[in-house]
Amino acid sequence: MSDANNSSKNSATRSIVIVGGGAAGWITAGILAAKLRSDTEGSIQVTLVESPDIKIIGVGEGTWPTMRSTLQKMGISETEFMKYCDATFKQGAKFAKWVDGSEEDYYYHPLMLPQGFLKMDLAPYWHKYADKISFSEAVCFQEHICEQGLAPKLITTSEYDSVANYAYHLNAGKLADFLQKHCKEKLGVHHILDNVTEVRPAPNGDITAVATKNNGDITGDLFIDCTGFKSLLLGEHYSVPFLDKSDILFIDNALAVQVPYDDEDSKIASHTISTAQQAGWIWDIGLGTRRGVGHVYSSQHTSEDEAEHDLRSYIGVKNKDLMIRKIPIRSGHRKIFWKNNCVAVGLSAGFLEPLEASALVLIELSATMISEQLPADRNVMDIVAKRYNEIFLYRWDRIIDFLKLHYILSKRTDNKFWSDNRDPDTIPESLKDLMKLWQYRAPGDMDFTSNNEVFPAASYQYVLYGMGFRTDFSLSQTQLTEQAQADDLFGRNMQAVKRALATLPKNRDLIKKLHEHGFQSI
Amino acid sequence: MAQLEALSKIHHRNIKIDMAATKKQCAYQRMMPVVMSEFLKLSIQYPILFTKDSETGQFVCVVLFGFEDGENLFWQDGEWSAVYTPLNVRRQPFFIGENDQKQNEKDHDYIICINIDDESVDENTGEAIFDATGKETEFLTTMQSILGSLIDGEAQTRKFIDTLLDLKLVTPISLDITFADQQEIRAEGMYSIDEEKLETLDKDTLFSLHSSDYLNPIYTMIASLGQIYALIQKKNSRLEQPSAWLQKTED
Numbered sequence: 001m002s003d004a005n006n007s008s009k010n011s012a013t014r015s016i017v018i019v020g021g022g023a024a025g026w027i028t029a030g031i032l033a034a035k036l037r038s039d040t041e042g043s044i045q046v047t048l049v050e051s052p053d054i055k056i057i058g059v060g061e062g063t064w065p066t067m068r069s070t071l072q073k074m075g076i077s078e079t080e081f082m083k084y085c086d087a088t089f090k091q092g093a094k095f096a097k098w099v100d101g102s103e104e105d106y107y108y109h110p111l112m113l114p115q116g117f118l119k120m121d122l123a124p125y126w127h128k129y130a131d132k133i134s135f136s137e138a139v140c141f142q143e144h145i146c147e148q149g150l151a152p153k154l155i156t157t158s159e160y161d162s163v164a165n166y167a168y169h170l171n172a173g174k175l176a177d178f179l180q181k182h183c184k185e186k187l188g189v190h191h192i193l194d195n196v197t198e199v200r201p202a203p204n205g206d207i208t209a210v211a212t213k214n215n216g217d218i219t220g221d222l223f224i225d226c227t228g229f230k231s232l233l234l235g236e237h238y239s240v241p242f243l244d245k246s247d248i249l250f251i252d253n254a255l256a257v258q259v260p261y262d263d264e265d266s267k268i269a270s271h272t273i274s275t276a277q278q279a280g281w282i283w284d285i286g287l288g289t290r291r292g293v294g295h296v297y298s299s300q301h302t303s304e305d306e307a308e309h310d311l312r313s314y315i316g317v318k319n320k321d322l323m324i325r326k327i328p329i330r331s332g333h334r335k336i337f338w339k340n341n342c343v344a345v346g347l348s349a350g351f352l353e354p355l356e357a358s359a360l361v362l363i364e365l366s367a368t369m370i371s372e373q374l375p376a377d378r379n380v381m382d383i384v385a386k387r388y389n390e391i392f393l394y395r396w397d398r399i400i401d402f403l404k405l406h407y408i409l410s411k412r413t414d415n416k417f418w419s420d421n422r423d424p425d426t427i428p429e430s431l432k433d434l435m436k437l438w439q440y441r442a443p444g445d446m447d448f449t450s451n452n453e454v455f456p457a458a459s460y461q462y463v464l465y466g467m468g469f470r471t472d473f474s475l476s477q478t479q480l481t482e483q484a485q486a487d488d489l490f491g492r493n494m495q496a497v498k499r500a501l502a503t504l505p506k507n508r509d510l511i512k513k514l515h516e517h518g519f520q521s522i
Numbered sequence: 523m524a525q526l527e528a529l530s531k532i533h534h535r536n537i538k539i540d541m542a543a544t545k546k547q548c549a550y551q552r553m554m555p556v557v558m559s560e561f562l563k564l565s566i567q568y569p570i571l572f573t574k575d576s577e578t579g580q581f582v583c584v585v586l587f588g589f590e591d592g593e594n595l596f597w598q599d600g601e602w603s604a605v606y607t608p609l610n611v612r613r614q615p616f617f618i619g620e621n622d623q624k625q626n627e628k629d630h631d632y633i634i635c636i637n638i639d640d641e642s643v644d645e646n647t648g649e650a651i652f653d654a655t656g657k658e659t660e661f662l663t664t665m666q667s668i669l670g671s672l673i674d675g676e677a678q679t680r681k682f683i684d685t686l687l688d689l690k691l692v693t694p695i696s697l698d699i700t701f702a703d704q705q706e707i708r709a710e711g712m713y714s715i716d717e718e719k720l721e722t723l724d725k726d727t728l729f730s731l732h733s734s735d736y737l738n739p740i741y742t743m744i745a746s747l748g749q750i751y752a753l754i755q756k757k758n759s760r761l762e763q764p765s766a767w768l769q770k771t772e773d
Binding site: 154155156157513516517518519520521522 | 580581687693
């Protein structure tokens with residue numbers, strides 16, 4: 001009896017070691033330390049070991065709206081965060097030239113649900129107006145404000161509150177710095193700047209410590225691998241295989257460039273602009289002081305020279321001297337993410353092209369699940385690990401499906417990239433099934449029944465109908481009896497558009513005011 | 523449209539201010555910024571609240587005159603009907619401007635401006651601001667002292683607000699009001715003192731509020747909230763005599 005007690009006490013989770021800084025390491029540290037109250041006596045300790053020599057890869061500069069509550073839970077002031085990280089508002093994404101490549105070809109994936117989405121589905125009723133108005137314009141006011149360059153809130157709106165739902169565009173390197181300071185000063189995270197030289201295994205395969213060059217062995221009960229593409233613990237130490245997904249998502253390279261604004265009054269787009277190219281697409285993200293622009297492409301379908309040429313023609317001749325940085329991309333993820341007492345978060349777990357800004361949100365989801373389901377003792381860790389692996393495999397699969405959806409409905413023929421993307425052999429069965437169902441009904445919550453979904457059914461509607469897909473409702477016509485209610489919601493949306501256009505400030509103006517006055521916390 | 527000019531002995535020597543017309547400037551204002559030094563007098567008739575400045579998002583202290591945009595229930599029969607009139611109403615048509623011509627330390631940070639387009643300003647009727655010799659009249663001296671109180675008061679009130687924000691003593695209040703005509707409104711963007719939080723403050727914090735002379739204005743603000751009911755009554759009695767009210771505004 002007393003032996004059992006002792007053994008359980010000895011295997012209680014008391015200390016968590018995060019290996020690697022960067023956005024993944026510090027977001028994870030912040031979420032864990034805030035939830036575990038690591039700043040208080042006797043609580044679970046969070047230690048972050050970071051190499052002083054390894055450069056941070058600034059993964060994607062777009063977040064999800066979830067980042068707002070993530071930061072809020074850490075006790076961070078939105079004003080301070082936005083000022084430090086050069087952050088701006090992101091109200092979704094505009095996909096240009098994805099359908100046929102023409103100038104007028106674009107659609108939006110906004111961050112707000114369609115009007116009345118929780119009560120009724122407008123998609124079937126919109127179909128009869130589809131020739132006159134796009135789906136996103138008809139059911140949501142966000143595209144209208146984005147097109148006018150307006151911000152999603154007012155200077156009188158409190159921190160983290162919104163008029164229109166929003167996420168951020170930010171400088172990911174600065175985010176890591178900002179969180180590092182906050183985690184150390186406010187949340188009680190221990191920070192060790194040192195190189196990990198070795199991993200110390202126990203007989204049962206667990207990691208007992210990571211050895212460092214100058215700080216000796218750093219012991220822990222749970223190790224979180226945030227070492228980026230290197231995947232030092234999960235990949236190198238445990239040799240967990242990497243599942244390559246390049247047979248579905250062909251992008252394998254990125255060329256990134258930082259583009260200055262013409263002047264300090266230049267418009268800042270409040271959405272990510274994603275413009276399709278012959279063998280990939282270009283992201284365009286407006287930060288406070290510069291734009292982050294990059295071309296992701298498939299080297300199977302175009303050359304680096306051509307990709308650079310396409311990027312240079314996008315940013316224009318006046319930016320011809322800007323330096324372009326090349327980043328190789330490997331689409332895919334580890335076969336499992338949690339092995340023994342080690343879990344990988346961030347690039348060490350996997351990476352997918354930044355089409356829907358899934359990198360940072362996956363870090364938030366991972367750290368949140370670890371913090372909420374943290375095994376109190378080693379003897380329950382394998383159960384948590386099993387659940388974690390199931391849930392995250394599901395999430396990666398759903399993200400892959402959703403990203404692929406953007407490609408399969410394109411009508412572009414300018415490069416084999418697009419026809420290869422439409423080849424049924426490259427489309428996951430799960431997505432093919434959904435596409436078959438959606439021939440006769442709109443995407444709905446019944447298609448996404450897990451409570452661990454990443455994208456809601458509404459996101460599928462925005463992309464599906466934005467890309468020109470039409471559902472054939474003729475077989476269910478007699479069930480569509482709520483035309484009057486639907487028209488009422490379409491009308492309400494137009495009123496919301498008018499109100500928003502009349503009250504919201506220009507995005508640039510609000511960013512300026514934010515820097516001058518800040519948002520109030522209430 | 524307001525045309526603000528720095529007050530000048532030369533340019534504005536012959537100007538007169540029609541006191542009956544000055545307050546008209548505020549006839550359609552729903553709220554007005556106020557300063558701490560006038561809280562006690564204000565609390566006799568007006569609800570004193572916090573709201574956010576629409577340009578900067580910063581908190582300011584205001585009194586409420588009405589419930590809808592453009593509604594001022596203290597403006598009755600063409601005149602201001604209240605025992606005490608807020609300084610920011612009484613200073614009309616004068617304004618405080620920042621002195622951007624400041625050349626050395628001795629120069630003032632602020633200058634007096636006048637809205638020469640205001641209805642109350644002309645050269646015929648009302649109070650002169652300079653006498654025949656070009657000297658400031660007693661009227662202008664009074665105005666200067668009102669503006670002086672506002673400059674000092676704004677800085678003082680700013681500090682008061684910042685202290686309350688730091689202590690998280692400011693809290694949003696929501697007003698759901700149904701008027702006599704069954705019209706329902708929700709007044710948003712209003713804040714007051716968080717009384718629950720106030721009760722939990724420790725001795726040291728309370729003492730420091732007391733030594734800064736902040737306890738009085740805090741309790742005055744809380745007490746003044748009751749004036750919202752008086753304001754609702756004002757509105758209801760107008761609604762009960764709609765025709766009389768309309769006639770009065772037309773003439």
